Every structure is written in structure tokens, then in C-alpha cells.
Amino acid sequence: MVDTHEPQPEEPAVPSAPGEKDGDTSERMSNFLTRFSLERRVTVLVLFFTTLVVGLIAVMRIPLELIPRGFEGDSIRVDVPWRDAPAREVLDKLTVPLEDELSTVKGLNQIRSRSNDNGAAVFLTFKQGVDMDVAYREVRDRVERARAQFPDDVERVFLSKQDTSGVPVAVIGVAVDPSISDAYNLIQKNVVFPFKRLEGIATANMDGLEEKEILIEADRGLLEAHGLNIYQLSQQLSGDNFSQASGHVREGSKKLLLRTVARYADIEELSQRPIADNLVLSDVAQIKYEQPERDYSIRVNSKPAFALVLLKEGEANTVDVSKRIASTFEEMQKDPRLSGLEMALLFNQGDLIEESLSSLVSSGRIGILLAMVVLFFFLRRFRMTSIIALSIPLSLVMALIVMFFVGETLNILTLLGLVICIGLLVDNSVVVAENVHRWYHDGASKKDACIRGAGEIALAITMATLTTVIVFLPVSLVEGKAQFFLLRLSIPISVSLLASLVVALVFIPLCTYLTLSEKDLSYGSATFKTLHLKLNAVLRGLYDRTLEPLNHGYNQVLAYFLRRRVDLLLLLVIVLGATGHVAKEVKVVAGDPEESNRFEIEISLPQGTSFVEAQAFFKRVEKVLENNEEKLNLTFYMVFHRSRYGRAQGSFDGDKMPDANVKEIVKDLAAQMPKKPGVEYYFGENENSEEIKEDIYNVVLYSDDIDQLDQTADDLERALTKVEGVIGAKRSAELPPNEMALQVDRDRANQVGVEPDVIAAVVGFALRGSALPRFRDESREIPVRVRFKESDRETLDHLNTFSVPTDTQGFLPLSALTEARMLQTPTSIFRRNKQISRVISLELDSEDVDKTRTRLRKILGDVDLPEGLSFSIPTTSSSDEEDLRNMAMAALFSVVFIYLLMGLLFESFILPLSIICTIPMASIGVYWIHFLTGKSLDMLGIIGMILLIGVVVNNGIVLIDYVIRLRGRGFDRSKALLTAADRRFRPIAMTALTTIIGMIPLTFAKQSSMGLDYMSFGMTLIGGMTTATVLTLLVVPWAYTIFDDFRERFTAVFAEAWLGRRRQPNEPVGEGSEAAL
Incomplete structure (x- = not known):
């Protein structure tokens, strides 16, 4: 075997400390787990394979989604269309009744509304944690109550949830050939209905394409010539064209249902409908079957278009639904009945999910590979490296199993949590495997080496793991975005790390036991042996020229600072002071990520702009987007507008995103947009938007x-x-x-016996028209409307001559009963x-x-x-400040919980303070790396800082735990600190480098389609871990001596004050309160 164990200084032959002889609780538990794994190998291997099988099932069945529910905030929008009504009237008759009813909904955080000549829109924002399904049902109930107060001609109310379940799973743009006579019916039957029938699709809405209607345009002159008016004609037609259940009758022994039918067979029959003696409808009106007038326009890629928006069912797997949509879309492209349609799949959430998740998975794979390279550099053993690397997939599989059974989804944040763990999951295994090999090389048998190696380090790695997990405990104590992000990241990270602890104490000792041999020289073929020895020699030489001198240098510097502690204090004051100055220069952005692969520009036109003028203006806007299509690599762009406002939006090719951020691109586009007095461009929405x-x-x-x-x-x-x-x-x-106001002369109206509401009804019927019962044609119903023809209602003079029926004087002109005023x-x-x-x-x-x-x-x-x-x-500063306060509170609570945990495990109030000192050391790297790169510290970066709090103390825990053990074996304090720093240098450097290098792929990963930029997060962990690791071997021993001296002095004062005697310098601290210090 090639020796991987560095020579260690001799230890004095002293008896084991009581804790080592009898074993503390943690060590006894670890010994039990390790003995169980060594003695019940088949059982452990069965558990191992069972975990893999269940994990495979979980991976296959866990739902995939792009955005976790609640990311964009939970809100509901209520729209009530009511055209051509003044804004104040809309406010009084629609908005106020709606607000009064909706303000009683539970969990409501804010209610906003907009009233204009198109109707009312109410925006409801709910507090964090509100069940949006329940809220939606409550809102629907309140809307139904408010509808009783709406005007009679308000026909529809639209409700839409704005949470992530309301994000379309797909949007399909449809351009229609003008030669198609009934595009609505064609698209409904052959496009909309097939999509609605797909498994997992909740709704399919066609925006921008309206159904043709039967329009009855009455000739005012002909009506009045026959003694009729528009009001009377509307009343006659409203009582016709119906089919109504009328009970039942008996014929013999049979019971028959009875229905009264007064349906028109076709439009011709409608035109021949009698309305007076010897007078039919076609004599006084022209009947048309055509598209209703539109006051808006939608164009996609410079072509007239409509949008089919598909929403999925709440529990449906987004990726599976998206694949069904794509497959159906391809089949439609080949349908000859749709040859007159040009369709494009503008948005497919499944593609975005796979793209975003695959980017994270790719970063994770590279991270695992780099971590293995780092491990092999230190260990220089293929088998040992493979054993430790096994803890990564095994821990991740365990995390996925838990996520699946608790109902969590695999989304951009949970997967990010798993990727974050990659560099951390090997930490426990590295320390255990390293310690087992150290005992083995010191002469212990394989079994004893595994048991004692794992048991000796069990307390340290348990505490180190728990300190990382515990940083997520404050998630229940904060609100807003901080809670959302921490909660979504906490499950995968916490479960993965706890799983890695189990793996380190159960699987790693067993695998190490099975791969260790007495000679440890099992290479297989001679070629492999030669290759391995050469590679080992190269890596050993590289280590001896780099990290070994660094380790030696660290010990010399540490020995110096232990003698001259004030010098290190002054150095830290200078470094922390400089960092404080740099921190002021780093921009902190606590709001939601702004970057995405889409953009949107809101455009407001001045009052008085006609729809025709707006069309001409937005054609120029469209031209700007067309000219930038190739430059910005736009996959599509869309222009929507009404007469006074509109928006331009588009999407970038994900693989060819422009170098500039989205906000800069939007400002550049706005600068190219046509200029006109009164025109304003916004990057946002309405009065809350941010002007460009x-x-x-x-x-x-x-x-x-x-x-x-x-x-x-x-x-x-x-x-x-x-x-x-x-x-x-x-x-x-x-x-x-x-606005023109018709002021009713009440005295004159009362004299002739006409109520003001009759006057209003006549004007409303004449200008807006009146909806009639729908016309049934085979399997569908067609809207029917009656109104005056345009030439009878286009000017004020026409309006003033409208006939109003009275009780005493027949018909009077409108001008005789009202006065018109311009407002x-x-x-x-x-x-x-x-x-x-x-x-x-x-x-x-x-x-x-x-x-x-x-x-x-x-x-x-x-x-x-x-x-x-x-x-x-x-x-957004107020909400950002609230988020920052929440983050600061979460960080503070994390530090407190970590301190309490270490106090519990170390049985000391003082010793944990020396380890807590690593936290400000990490902040040095965080701020300097952001300052030097010019990158803002965003929401994910701040979360990275909270995570760092639990990670950076791990090295200090491992170091101080070993110092305590050495002092228990008889080492004096200085020698214990220097020995611990020397022996723990390798595992500390190894675990730190695996975390740092494992973060590099994520740091430079492609920004997700939902706008999450991982760079700040990655730089936070890299910078913080680097400075914390570099300074841990200096600052923690230095702080330990300071707090240990404080404990000694405090104990002496305590002994003198309470025990009546002075404590001798070499007298051991007794039990009770003194021991607790």
C-alpha cells in the first residue's frame, strides 16, 4: 500500500480519559451503529439496495415543476368587462361593490383596483401560507354576491389565480388566413377541444379570437315611421327564440315531458319574424353574421394572431403534460383541415423545466467529478476515493425518497438545494474514512480501526452536521421571501446532510472494512499497479510541494500568534475594518431576481387617441422589435394594444442570451421606440410600474x-x-x-311621465345594443345582439333626436328631456x-x-x-428592507441556535464562542469576492450567507473537539492546539476544497429560465469558505486560548468567592457550574 498517513508526533503514554474509556453517549451510539454494520453485513447491504430501489421509484414518480408554488406571490385577479362606461361610473357600480365584498376574504393582504372605460379589474394579494384553493372559492362566493348589484348588461366576470398554478403550461400562437370564413368554429372544434381532452389539462382558452355573432342593426327612421323604437323592438325579440321545460302530460299510460319551443330554424326565419301588423324584422333592420367589433389587436412576429393558453391541473406532472401537448401539436400541424392556420408553440413550460433542471443536474455532475478529483488528490487511493464518493449519490437518493413521501416536488429550488449539498456530503465520510485509516496505520485491527475511528469522530461530525441543519430552524420565525426560499431549500439540504451522517457512520466503516487488507496492496493487473504507483507518486510530490509546506507554515505562524496574541488581534481588526468599508460598496438586492429570458414593455398613449391612431403607432413599435429580432436572438415577439395602452413582449433564445441584462435591453429598446407627446414606456404594470x-x-x-x-x-x-x-x-x-354627461331634466321628465331609468335604457340600447337569447345552430349557440346602425348613432346630433316614449306626449326627442355637457x-x-x-x-x-x-x-x-x-x-425599497430584516433575523437566530447546540454537546458555555469566531471570517470572503467582481449580493447570495453560518463552524468543531481529546490525554494547551491544527489540516483542507471546487460549476451555471442567477450564491460559498478555512487554523486556536483564559480566571474568581479558597493553577476544574464553563 502507498502510505497516505503523514507522520505524527508522539503522544505521551497516558491513560485514556474517562470519556474515552467508557465512551460518551455519541460514541457509544456510533460504536453500536458501526458494530451493527460490521456484524450484520448482509442486512446493511440489503438496506443499501432497498434504498436504491425505493429511490429509483421516487425519482421516477416525484412531480417535476419549474417554479415552486408561491414563488411569484399568491394573488387572484377579478376582471369585469363593461365597455364604453365612464371610469367613475365603473368605480361606483362595479369596483366599489366588488371591493366591499372581497375585502372580507380571509388572509387578504392587499386589495388594488383599476376602473376604466373597459370595465373593472381588482387585484387581491394574500398573505404567506394562505391556501389559495380555499381563497379562490371564497373570492368566487364574494363575486357572486357583488354581481347582484351590477348593471343588467354586465354579462361575465373572469377570475384568475396568479399563483404558480395559474402559470400557463403552454401558449400556442395561431395566425388565421383571412379567407377562412368561420375561424372560431374551426379552431374550437379542431384545436381547442383536442387540447382540452388531454390528460392533465384543466382549461384551454383562446385569447383574441371572438365568436361570430348575429347582429341586428335597426334603421331608426324605419322604426319610427312604424311607430316603434329600439327599446320596444328589443323587448319583443327578448321574449322569443327559446326552448323551455313546461312540466309533463300523460298520454294513455305514458308520462311525457313537455317543452315549449320557439326556436328559429335559421337566420332567414329570424329575418321574417313579425314585429307589427304587416311588418317583419327585415323591413326595419339589417341582419348580419360577422365578427364583433374589436377594440384591441394582437400580432405575433408581425402577423395578426391569437393565443391559445393551456393550464394544467394542479397535481399533474408538468413535464408529462407538456410532452402530450407537443405531441398533439405536431399531429395538428399535419391536419389538412388546419392548412389555413399558421401555428407556433410560443411557450412550453416543460421545455423550460427540462432546460433549467438539466442545467442544474449538469452542474451537479461536474461538481461530483471535481469533488472526486479533490478527494483522489488527497487520498491517492482509488478504492477509498470511490467509497467516499459513494456517499454523494446515496445521500441524494435518501433525500429524494423523503421529498417524495412528504409531497415535495422537484423544482428549480429543491434541485438547487441538492446541488448545493454535493460538496458537503463527503465531509462526514472524509473525516470518518481518514480517521479509520489513521487508527489502522497505528496498528489497530481492521475491525477495531473501523469501530474506534468512527466512534472517536462521531460527536464532532454529528455536531458539524446538526449545525448546518439547524440554520434552517429560524424559517418558522421569519416571513416573506426569506421564509419561502429557506423553506424550499431546507428539506433537500437538511435531509441530504442527515443522510450523509448515517452513511458516514454505517456504510463507510463497512465499505472501508471490506476494502482494507492486511497489506493493502490489491492492485489487480501489473499495468494498473504501475499506473497507480506513478500517479500516486506524482500526486504525492505535488502535495509535498504545496499543501505539506503550507501545513508546516501554518503551524509556525500559529505558534507565533499563540505567543503574541495581540498581533493577531490587530491584524484581524485591520482586515475586518477594511471588509466593513468594502461591504458598503457591495450592492445588496433583496428583491426577486430580475433576470429572465423574457421581457415586457408597457406603453401608455395619451387620452383622446383613437384605435386607428393606436394601430398606426404600434405598427412602428412592432417595426423596432422586427429590426432587433436577429440582434437580440428573439424566439418570438408580440404586440398587444387597445386605443390608449398596450404592451410589447418577447422571449430570447435561451442558448443565445444577449450579454446585457434584461433591464438594459428594455431601456435600449425603449430608446428606439417612436416618440410622441404624452407617450410613456414602462417596465412593469400600471401605476405601480417602474418607468424606464x-x-x-x-x-x-x-x-x-x-x-x-x-x-x-x-x-x-x-x-x-x-x-x-x-x-x-x-x-x-x-x-x-x-366625457359627455346627459343631465336629465327631472321636472320635465316628471311632467311627461317618464322615469330617468327609461331615458338611460333608451340611450344604452341605441349605442351599446342589447343582448338577445342565443341562436342555436346544430351543436352550438350563436350570440345575438340588436342596436341602431352606425349612421344613426355616430354624432351628438343623432343622439339628441333619439325618441323617448312618454306617458302623456307620445315620443319626445332626447334633447327635450336632457342637457348634454362635455366633461x-x-x-x-x-x-x-x-x-x-x-x-x-x-x-x-x-x-x-x-x-x-x-x-x-x-x-x-x-x-x-x-x-x-x-x-x-x-x-421596492420598503419590501426589500423588510426582506433584509427577515434575513438578518434568520441569521441571528441561526447563530444563537448553533451556539446553544455546541454548548449542549460540548457541555460548555465558553468553548463554543471560539468556534463562532469563524462566522465573521467567512463574511470577509463574501464581501471581498462580490466587491472584486462587481456582482450584487442578491437573495440567493444572502441565503448562501445563512447557509455558510452552519458550514464554516464545522472545521472549528472538528479542530476543537480534537483539542479537547488531546488535553484529556495529558497534552498541555499549546501542544494540543498545535498538534490538532497539524493533524486536522488534511481533513479540513479536503472538506473545504471539495465544497469550494464543487460550487464552481453552479457559480458559472446558465441562469435559469425563471430568472434565478446562481452566481452570487456560488461566489458567497466560495469566498466565505475560502477565507473561513484559511483563517480557521489561526483564529479558532487563538480564540480558544482567550476564552480558555477567561474560563480559568472566572473559575478562580468563582472558587474564591463561593468556595472560600483559591484554585491552584494545575487543579482540574470540578463538576457543576465550573465544569459548565
């Missing part, structure tokens, strides 16, 4: 009184524009009135927690942005607003 210019400062005012809000906002805007550095307020150009009203009204909000947007001097922002914050802090008004500055 850093020289914009937004202030949001809140109030219940919209008039008071507008007045105060105008006054505050004028005051803020006078602040130094503020160029002016960004606002649209002065806009013309956008300037808000086109959109935003509310947050049932308060109306308005945004003041200030443009700042780009040369003095930071100072100007400081001045504005100071002025706003002194502003005295009228009662009932408040303001906020929309920014």
Missing part, C-alpha cells in the same frame, strides 16, 4: 375624495417642481374633454386598499439625481396634507 428612466421620481397620493385628491395633487405638483434639480412634471399635453374626467381610476390614488411624476436633472431625490424626500417628510390624504413613494 432613472431620472423620474414618482409620488402617489391616496384619498377617498377624488376631487380633493386632484386639487391637492395639483398643488403639491406645483410645489415640487420648484425644488432644485426638478426639471418639471411629466404629464400628457392638455387634453380635450373626454374632463379621469379615464382610469386606481385604488389601493379602497383608497383612490394619483401619481405625480417628476422629471429630474440626470446630473443631480441622487441629491434631488434626497431633497424631495426631505420636503415630502415635512408636507402637511389635508385630513384624509396620504402619500407614498412607489419603490
Whole structure:
């Protein structure tokens, strides 16, 4: 055998300490486990293979998903379409009733709403931990209650969950050839329904393609010539075209169901429907079968398109569902009935999952390979390296089994947790195997070497493992994103590490026992022996020229600092001071990751923009995306717009992502977009979005009184524009009135016997039209609507001459009963927690942005607003600060729990403090590596720091545990520290390097499709582990001497004060309170 055991200084021949002779609890338990594995080998091997089989089943059946439930926040959106109604009316008749009912839902965190001429939208955000299925049912119940207060012509209400279960599993873009007469029916039958029938698909919605309708356009002149009006015509048609159950009748002994039928056979029959004597419907109206008017446009890759959105069932395996979708999609491409459709699979979540997970798996494989290389460099034994490397897959399999049975999924975060563990899983096995070989080389038999080698180190590795696991205990004490990330990472990491402990104490001693031989020279063939010896010699020579001199140098430096402890203190003060200065320069980003392979730009157009003008403008927007398609490697781009707002979005090729981050790309695109007064570009959503210019400062005012809000906002805007550095307020150009109000003359209406609601109904029927019972055609129902033709309703003059039926004077023109007034009203009204909000947007001097922002914050802090008004500055800083506080609390609790755990296992309050000193040593590397690379410390990086707290103390635990054992054997303190530092250098260096090098592939892994960047996390572990390892062999022994001296002095004072005598310098510490120190 090639000797892997470095010569050790001789130990004095002293009796074993009592703890070693009798064995403490941990060692006795370890001895039991090790003896069991050695004496019951078949049983252990059966357990081993059983674990592999169950693990294989778990791997095959564990659900795969891209994003763990709750990552994007749990929210529900309620949309109520109601076209062509003023925003204030929408607020009063839709939004307020909805908010009143929805605000009673349990677990609600925030309620926001938007009211405009398209209807109402209410956004509900829920607290962490709320069951979204229950919340959805409660919201649906409250919506049904609110519907009783809605206007009669509000037909539909849409509810959508915005949690991860609401993320589409696939989106298919469909471009339709204009020559297809009934595209809706064709797509429903041959595209939508086949997808709906797939196993695992919950819903399939076609966005942007509307069903054709039967439109009855009445001629006002002809109606009035026959003494009719639109209201009466609508009432007649509403009572027709139905099929209704009417009970049952008996014919002889038979009981027959009875149904009253008044259905039209076809459109021709409808056109011949009598509406008066000698008058049929076609005499006064034109009947059309056509697409309804659209006030929006969707174009994909510069072509008119529609989007088919597929949602999966909650428990369905996303990858399996995505494969079924892809297979069905390929079959549809060959269907001759769909030859007039151009379809593209724009988004497939299964592909993203496989891409993201395969990237992590690839990083894990490379990490395992690198860890084995490091192990072989130190051990220089193929069999021993293979045995230790076996602990990685075995521990991961055990973790997957537990994850499967507790209902966890394999997603981007749980898999990240497993990859993180790769470098840590060998730590326990390395220490055990190294210690077993040390005992074997010192002359113990194979069995004794395995039992004593594992037993001697059991307490240290148990404590080291528990300190890493315990850092996740504070997950129950924090909230928000910190809790979410820590919880998702805690299960795979904790279970894997605990599994690695079991493997180290059960499987590693058995495998080591089976592979050790008396001569330890079983090489097989002569060629392999020659190759092995040469490689061994090379690696041994490399070790002797690098780490061996480093080990020797460490001992010399440590011996120096143990004599001159103040020198090391001064050095640490300088290093930590410099680190504190550097830490201020490192940007900490606690918010959600911004990077992804998709982008979205919100675009707002000025009031008064027509749909035709918006179409022309967004064609120019589309041209910008088309020109950048190749440059940015876009897989697709889409432009959606209405008359006053829209959005442009796209997706990058995952393998050819641009060098710049997404936010920079969006700003560059925004700079190329067409310029027009009143047009604004946003990277976000509505009033909470972040405008794509850093020289914009937004202030949001809140109030219940919209008039008071507008007045105060105008006054505050004028005051803020006078602040130094503020160029002016960004606002649209002065806009013309956008609303006409028909003020009813109540006295005149009362005189002629007409109620105001009749006047409103006549106007509503004439302009919006009225929905009639649906027309049945074979297997489907077609919407039917009646209204005036466009030439009868397009101008104010036409409106004023509308006929209103009265009780005393027949028909009167609308102008005789109302007065038209032109008003300037808000086109959109935003509310947050049932308060109306308005945004003041200030443009700042780009040369003095930071100072100007400081001045504005100071002025706003002194502003005295009228009662009932408040303001906020929309920014993510408040939530980020809350997340940072939660992270800091989690870190603090982790340190406390680790200290208590070490105190419990060491039976000392003082000794754990010397090990805790490794934590600030790790922070040195964390901040310096981020400072030197210019990388921000993000959410995953902060979580990495919390994980480091539990990892970096492991080396200190192993070191101090051995120091205590040596002192128990009679070593003096200095010799014990130097001997422990020398003997534990190899395992400490080995475990640290496997962790550090194992993190390298993850650090440079491709960013996931959900926007997670692993670089900060990887750099945190690499930097922290590097400095903690380098300084552990110096700082921990140094701190140990300081705290040991403190314990000695405290014990002496205690003895003198309480026992009435002085403790002798060499007197052992007794039991009780003194021993606890």
C-alpha cells in the first residue's frame, strides 16, 4: 500500500480519559451503529439496495415543476368587462361593490383596483401560507354576491389565480388566413377541444379570437315611421327564440315531458319574424353574421394572431403534460383541415423545466467529478476515493425518497438545494474514512480501526452536521421571501446532510472494512499497479510541494500568534475594518431576481387617441422589435394594444442570451421606440410600474375624495417642481374633454311621465345594443345582439333626436328631456386598499439625481396634507428592507441556535464562542469576492450567507473537539492546539476544497429560465469558505486560548468567592457550574 498517513508526533503514554474509556453517549451510539454494520453485513447491504430501489421509484414518480408554488406571490385577479362606461361610473357600480365584498376574504393582504372605460379589474394579494384553493372559492362566493348589484348588461366576470398554478403550461400562437370564413368554429372544434381532452389539462382558452355573432342593426327612421323604437323592438325579440321545460302530460299510460319551443330554424326565419301588423324584422333592420367589433389587436412576429393558453391541473406532472401537448401539436400541424392556420408553440413550460433542471443536474455532475478529483488528490487511493464518493449519490437518493413521501416536488429550488449539498456530503465520510485509516496505520485491527475511528469522530461530525441543519430552524420565525426560499431549500439540504451522517457512520466503516487488507496492496493487473504507483507518486510530490509546506507554515505562524496574541488581534481588526468599508460598496438586492429570458414593455398613449391612431403607432413599435429580432436572438415577439395602452413582449433564445441584462435591453429598446407627446414606456404594470428612466421620481397620493385628491395633487405638483434639480412634471399635453354627461331634466321628465331609468335604457340600447337569447345552430349557440346602425348613432346630433316614449306626449326627442355637457374626467381610476390614488411624476436633472431625490424626500417628510390624504413613494425599497430584516433575523437566530447546540454537546458555555469566531471570517470572503467582481449580493447570495453560518463552524468543531481529546490525554494547551491544527489540516483542507471546487460549476451555471442567477450564491460559498478555512487554523486556536483564559480566571474568581479558597493553577476544574464553563 502507498502510505497516505503523514507522520505524527508522539503522544505521551497516558491513560485514556474517562470519556474515552467508557465512551460518551455519541460514541457509544456510533460504536453500536458501526458494530451493527460490521456484524450484520448482509442486512446493511440489503438496506443499501432497498434504498436504491425505493429511490429509483421516487425519482421516477416525484412531480417535476419549474417554479415552486408561491414563488411569484399568491394573488387572484377579478376582471369585469363593461365597455364604453365612464371610469367613475365603473368605480361606483362595479369596483366599489366588488371591493366591499372581497375585502372580507380571509388572509387578504392587499386589495388594488383599476376602473376604466373597459370595465373593472381588482387585484387581491394574500398573505404567506394562505391556501389559495380555499381563497379562490371564497373570492368566487364574494363575486357572486357583488354581481347582484351590477348593471343588467354586465354579462361575465373572469377570475384568475396568479399563483404558480395559474402559470400557463403552454401558449400556442395561431395566425388565421383571412379567407377562412368561420375561424372560431374551426379552431374550437379542431384545436381547442383536442387540447382540452388531454390528460392533465384543466382549461384551454383562446385569447383574441371572438365568436361570430348575429347582429341586428335597426334603421331608426324605419322604426319610427312604424311607430316603434329600439327599446320596444328589443323587448319583443327578448321574449322569443327559446326552448323551455313546461312540466309533463300523460298520454294513455305514458308520462311525457313537455317543452315549449320557439326556436328559429335559421337566420332567414329570424329575418321574417313579425314585429307589427304587416311588418317583419327585415323591413326595419339589417341582419348580419360577422365578427364583433374589436377594440384591441394582437400580432405575433408581425402577423395578426391569437393565443391559445393551456393550464394544467394542479397535481399533474408538468413535464408529462407538456410532452402530450407537443405531441398533439405536431399531429395538428399535419391536419389538412388546419392548412389555413399558421401555428407556433410560443411557450412550453416543460421545455423550460427540462432546460433549467438539466442545467442544474449538469452542474451537479461536474461538481461530483471535481469533488472526486479533490478527494483522489488527497487520498491517492482509488478504492477509498470511490467509497467516499459513494456517499454523494446515496445521500441524494435518501433525500429524494423523503421529498417524495412528504409531497415535495422537484423544482428549480429543491434541485438547487441538492446541488448545493454535493460538496458537503463527503465531509462526514472524509473525516470518518481518514480517521479509520489513521487508527489502522497505528496498528489497530481492521475491525477495531473501523469501530474506534468512527466512534472517536462521531460527536464532532454529528455536531458539524446538526449545525448546518439547524440554520434552517429560524424559517418558522421569519416571513416573506426569506421564509419561502429557506423553506424550499431546507428539506433537500437538511435531509441530504442527515443522510450523509448515517452513511458516514454505517456504510463507510463497512465499505472501508471490506476494502482494507492486511497489506493493502490489491492492485489487480501489473499495468494498473504501475499506473497507480506513478500517479500516486506524482500526486504525492505535488502535495509535498504545496499543501505539506503550507501545513508546516501554518503551524509556525500559529505558534507565533499563540505567543503574541495581540498581533493577531490587530491584524484581524485591520482586515475586518477594511471588509466593513468594502461591504458598503457591495450592492445588496433583496428583491426577486430580475433576470429572465423574457421581457415586457408597457406603453401608455395619451387620452383622446383613437384605435386607428393606436394601430398606426404600434405598427412602428412592432417595426423596432422586427429590426432587433436577429440582434437580440428573439424566439418570438408580440404586440398587444387597445386605443390608449398596450404592451410589447418577447422571449430570447435561451442558448443565445444577449450579454446585457434584461433591464438594459428594455431601456435600449425603449430608446428606439417612436416618440410622441404624452407617450410613456414602462417596465412593469400600471401605476405601480417602474418607468424606464432613472431620472423620474414618482409620488402617489391616496384619498377617498377624488376631487380633493386632484386639487391637492395639483398643488403639491406645483410645489415640487420648484425644488432644485426638478426639471418639471411629466404629464400628457392638455387634453380635450373626454366625457359627455346627459343631465336629465327631472321636472320635465316628471311632467311627461317618464322615469330617468327609461331615458338611460333608451340611450344604452341605441349605442351599446342589447343582448338577445342565443341562436342555436346544430351543436352550438350563436350570440345575438340588436342596436341602431352606425349612421344613426355616430354624432351628438343623432343622439339628441333619439325618441323617448312618454306617458302623456307620445315620443319626445332626447334633447327635450336632457342637457348634454362635455366633461374632463379621469379615464382610469386606481385604488389601493379602497383608497383612490394619483401619481405625480417628476422629471429630474440626470446630473443631480441622487441629491434631488434626497431633497424631495426631505420636503415630502415635512408636507402637511389635508385630513384624509396620504402619500407614498412607489419603490421596492420598503419590501426589500423588510426582506433584509427577515434575513438578518434568520441569521441571528441561526447563530444563537448553533451556539446553544455546541454548548449542549460540548457541555460548555465558553468553548463554543471560539468556534463562532469563524462566522465573521467567512463574511470577509463574501464581501471581498462580490466587491472584486462587481456582482450584487442578491437573495440567493444572502441565503448562501445563512447557509455558510452552519458550514464554516464545522472545521472549528472538528479542530476543537480534537483539542479537547488531546488535553484529556495529558497534552498541555499549546501542544494540543498545535498538534490538532497539524493533524486536522488534511481533513479540513479536503472538506473545504471539495465544497469550494464543487460550487464552481453552479457559480458559472446558465441562469435559469425563471430568472434565478446562481452566481452570487456560488461566489458567497466560495469566498466565505475560502477565507473561513484559511483563517480557521489561526483564529479558532487563538480564540480558544482567550476564552480558555477567561474560563480559568472566572473559575478562580468563582472558587474564591463561593468556595472560600483559591484554585491552584494545575487543579482540574470540578463538576457543576465550573465544569459548565
